Amino acid sequence: MVATAAREIRDGDVVFVGMRLPLIAFVVAKHTHAPDAVGVFENGILRSTPARELLFTMSDGPNITGALSCLSMLECMALLQRGRVSLGFLGAAEVDRRGNLNSTEVRDASGKAIRLPGSGGACDIAALAKRFVALLDHQRFRLPEKVHYVTSPGFGPWRAGRLAQGGPAAVITTKAVLRFSAGGEAYLHSYHPGTTVQDVLANTGWDLQVSPEVRETKPPTRQELRAIRAYDRDGFWTR
Amino acid sequence: MTEKLCALQEAVARFVPDGASVALGLQLESMIPFAAGHEIIRQGKRDLALVGPISDILLDQLIGAGCAKRVTAAWVGNVMMGSAYNFRRAIEDGIPHAVEMVDHTNFTLALALHAGALGVPFLPTYTAGGSSVIARNPGLAEFEAPFTGEKMQAVRAISPDVTIVQAQRSDASGNAHVWGNLGVLPDAVHAAKHVIVVAEEIVSAKVIASDPNRTVIPGFLVSAVAEVPFGAHPSPVQGYYNRDNEYFGEYHKATRTRAQFERWLKEWVTCLKGREEYLSRLGNDRVQSLKVRKHAWSARADFGN
Numbered sequence: 001m002v003a004t005a006a007r008e009i010r011d012g013d014v015v016f017v018g019m020r021l022p023l024i025a026f027v028v029a030k031h032t033h034a035p036d037a038v039g040v041f042e043n044g045i046l047r048s049t050p051a052r053e054l055l056f057t058m059s060d061g062p063n064i065t066g067a068l069s070c071l072s073m074l075e076c077m078a079l080l081q082r083g084r085v086s087l088g089f090l091g092a093a094e095v096d097r098r099g100n101l102n103s104t105e106v107r108d109a110s111g112k113a114i115r116l117p118g119s120g121g122a123c124d125i126a127a128l129a130k131r132f133v134a135l136l137d138h139q140r141f142r143l144p145e146k147v148h149y150v151t152s153p154g155f156g157p158w159r160a161g162r163l164a165q166g167g168p169a170a171v172i173t174t175k176a177v178l179r180f181s182a183g184g185e186a187y188l189h190s191y192h193p194g195t196t197v198q199d200v201l202a203n204t205g206w207d208l209q210v211s212p213e214v215r216e217t218k219p220p221t222r223q224e225l226r227a228i229r230a231y232d233r234d235g236f237w238t239r
Numbered sequence: 240m241t242e243k244l245c246a247l248q249e250a251v252a253r254f255v256p257d258g259a260s261v262a263l264g265l266q267l268e269s270m271i272p273f274a275a276g277h278e279i280i281r282q283g284k285r286d287l288a289l290v291g292p293i294s295d296i297l298l299d300q301l302i303g304a305g306c307a308k309r310v311t312a313a314w315v316g317n318v319m320m321g322s323a324y325n326f327r328r329a330i331e332d333g334i335p336h337a338v339e340m341v342d343h344t345n346f347t348l349a350l351a352l353h354a355g356a357l358g359v360p361f362l363p364t365y366t367a368g369g370s371s372v373i374a375r376n377p378g379l380a381e382f383e384a385p386f387t388g389e390k391m392q393a394v395r396a397i398s399p400d401v402t403i404v405q406a407q408r409s410d411a412s413g414n415a416h417v418w419g420n421l422g423v424l425p426d427a428v429h430a431a432k433h434v435i436v437v438a439e440e441i442v443s444a445k446v447i448a449s450d451p452n453r454t455v456i457p458g459f460l461v462s463a464v465a466e467v468p469f470g471a472h473p474s475p476v477q478g479y480y481n482r483d484n485e486y487f488g489e490y491h492k493a494t495r496t497r498a499q500f501e502r503w504l505k506e507w508v509t510c511l512k513g514r515e516e517y518l519s520r521l522g523n524d525r526v527q528s529l530k531v532r533k534h535a536w537s538a539r540a541d542f543g544n
Contacts, residue, residue: 037263042345044299044420056319056484059269064419064477065535072421074353077346081365104342117316119291121345124366145281150371161389184500
């Protein structure tokens with residue numbers, strides 16, 4: 001999942017890197033195919049080189065040492081709103097068929113509200129980056145037809161004016177890569193080695209469209225695996 | 240110059256009254272004023288309206304200790320581990336009592352403080368369009384922009400009663416140097432009615448004046464300064480100590496149930512007099528292991544003329 005996420009970063013991209021797994025996807029991309037990508041972190045950090053040591057949070061010491069710039073959050077968010085961020089990365093607890101993400105509140109089987117941490121910068125990234133990529137643990141309950149709390153907006157009537165510039169480019173799950181049609185609906189683009197189209201469909205909460213060109217996701221290359229293992233030695237993020 | 244240097248206990252007693260709105264944890268995961276938060280808990284402050292983008296597990300501790308009436312934040316949890324249990328218990332089940340949650344995004348919270356700092360009632364933005372955040376926050380409203388007619392969100396200003404900041408070094412008047420990521424610190428300082436600076440070390444006014452670009456906090460906005468080495472542990476302070484990652488994992492495991500949390504709170508906060516006792520509880524080996532391993536000094540800048 002991390003290698004597939006890293007491939008979404010194009011060389012030269014200005015990438016808004018969210019907390020947790022995106023931190024490592026950025027480092028892998030920098031070490032492989034996107035040496036000229038620039039990372040924007042909402043705590044105020046800009047980086048043009050990957051952090052030397054594993055990060056547990058974006059404010060850890062190694063992300064500050066050797067940074068391109070240490071600014072305020074407002075200045076990083078300004079880059080995002082001004083349209084200078086080509087790609088944003090975020091995690092979520094739920095994703096729906098229109099690419100809306102929920103990381104604020106879900107319901108358990110009895111209908112009781114379960115409180116999650118909330119947006120952080122996720123809503124801002126989803127609304128304002130030119131494209132965004134979401135990472136998700138693929139389970140049926142995490143892929144409902146419609147999320148009941150939209151933390152981070154996908155496609156919908158609000159994608160007009162300034163927000164028309166953005167939207168989800170991909171949802172990378174532990175089983176598959178979903179992409180979006182021109183009409184803003186998710187479809188199955190590829191399934192990871194070890195799973196099948198049927199398995200993905202059975203674990204998705206709506207009638208997921210399948211691309212006629214659906215194929216297996218390209219497995220991680222030796223170079224990508226080396227970059228992941230050199231960085232996350234103890235497997236905290238990628239076990 | 241007014242002398243503002245005092246003990247942390249005194250700063251909290253004087254400038255954090257019950258019912259106050261308190262901004263803290265302004266640089267996201269680093270430099271979170273845990274020592275000040277623990278002092279707020281020890282003094283039994285009640286009905287606080289907590290404001291901060293994230294604050295990692297400090298918000299969870301203040302909520303679990305019963306200090307909070309309202310939380311205005313973008314994200315509440317344990318950044319490394321995921322959810323935080325006191326926050327969940329308070330919101331889902333009203334334990335130890337119900338807490339009102341006002342959802343923000345990082346950007347809308349930054350704008351709210353920026354509006355407070357600018358002295359204007361609101362600021363416009365495109366973010367949050369299409370999200371449910373607007374419905375959960377009375378301080379966000381859609382409006383039609385003048386000049387262009389676009390639909391935008393208005394973010395209402397926030398001016399905290401008190402902002403608590405952790406700084407690397409300060410002089411006795413509260414002129415403080417901060418380096419590394421700044422988060423929403425500059426605006427939270429300028430927007431607040433009072434500012435408490437908790438510094439790793441107090442240095443002479445001459446040291447601070449030698450590098451004015453690093454003086455992110457001007458002393459005339461500051462009400463009190465306290466010197467508290469390791470005051471941000473377990474969060475990191477660049478140039479002083481690293482993040483204690485294990486502590487965040489241990490906290491996660493030790494606070495799953497209310498009874499477990501009550502034990503944790505006694506052990507790490509209420510049974511201790513202050514930060515010195517906290518550090519001896521942590522143990523010298525652990526404290527030493529977190530200190531800077533490899534220095535990376537900046538080049539000197541010539542401020543001469």
